Amino acid sequence: MRRTAACVALGLLAGLAAGCGGRDGEAAAPVSPSASRSTAAASPSPTEVPPVVKVPGRDGQAPPQQVFTERQLKRALLSPAAFGKGTERIEAHEGPFEDTPAQRDGTWTDCRSADKDASWLGTATYRGTAVSGVMMRVDRTKRPPRGHRVAGQMLKSLTVAAARDSHRLDLAILGHCRSYAGDADAGTAHWTRRTRPLADLGDEAYLETSRLRNGNEEFTTFIVHARVGGVLITFTGGEDATEEQTVSAASRLAEHAGRTLYDVSP
Numbered sequence: 001m002r003r004t005a006a007c008v009a010l011g012l013l014a015g016l017a018a019g020c021g022g023r024d025g026e027a028a029a030p031v032s033p034s035a036s037r038s039t040a041a042a043s044p045s046p047t048e049v050p051p052v053v054k055v056p057g058r059d060g061q062a063p064p065q066q067v068f069t070e071r072q073l074k075r076a077l078l079s080p081a082a083f084g085k086g087t088e089r090i091e092a093h094e095g096p097f098e099d100t101p102a103q104r105d106g107t108w109t110d111c112r113s114a115d116k117d118a119s120w121l122g123t124a125t126y127r128g129t130a131v132s133g134v135m136m137r138v139d140r141t142k143r144p145p146r147g148h149r150v151a152g153q154m155l156k157s158l159t160v161a162a163a164r165d166s167h168r169l170d171l172a173i174l175g176h177c178r179s180y181a182g183d184a185d186a187g188t189a190h191w192t193r194r195t196r197p198l199a200d201l202g203d204e205a206y207l208e209t210s211r212l213r214n215g216n217e218e219f220t221t222f223i224v225h226a227r228v229g230g231v232l233i234t235f236t237g238g239e240d241a242t243e244e245q246t247v248s249a250a251s252r253l254a255e256h257a258g259r260t261l262y263d264v265s266p
Contacts, residue, residue, distance in 0.1 A: 062229030
């Protein structure tokens with residue numbers, strides 16, 4: 001795999017085209033790393049976190065073969081205003097989505113390096129549409145502008161059956177790849193990934209806690225993966241984001257996406 005630590009951190013939701021060859025179309029983007037430094041000091045107080053929104057599942061009403069267009073998915077993203085004053089969308093991508101066994105093999109090369117049997121990567125190919133947006137809080141009073149990553153959000157639309165299978169395969173892969181090492185700029189990087197289920201967030205959802213140790217630096221990223229009918233939702237917390245903040249914001253994205261796509265579209 002031989003991705004740098006920065007590429008790993010940036011690629012979580014940066015784009016749809018293969019760049020670093022990573023998960024969910026990981027690609028390098030011209031922004032600061034999305035993962036939070038464990039020593040960061042500017043985290044908002046957890047007491048300021050809005051309550052988590054309960055998101056209804058859509059399996060009982062979603063047309064099984066419906067796949068939304070990029071334009072429909074784009075309307076279902078949270079606007080920059082949802083993340084506070086001074087927030088701008090500094091990266092956005094839309095287009096076809098494809099996830100093949102070969103792509104997963106490339107993404108998880110370091111994890112499977114010791115495995116002769118890589119059947120846990122699955123044999124299916126998933127295709128649909130996707131959009132993503134990266135939010136950054138920018139202070140335009142300074143020269144040059146300064147800011148930090150606030151959030152990354154991605155929506156992928158597949159048929160309901162394909163979305164269910166893809167969601168569960170990704171969860172199974174994360175369970176298999178709980179701890180592994182790979183090459184990075186500073187030598188050897190170590191990844192640990194943990195998941196836990198989230199209730200009342202669409203049809204099924206889980207939180208991924210991803211930790212990367214690269215030399216003397218350690219980064220922690222919180223990522224929510226949810227499924228609402230045939231729509232897969234990935235929300236990545238930005239710099240300084242806590243677990244509580246990430247889950248709260250992800251629930252608002254899932255509620256907005258479900259309502260916009262299934263209650264409002266076309």
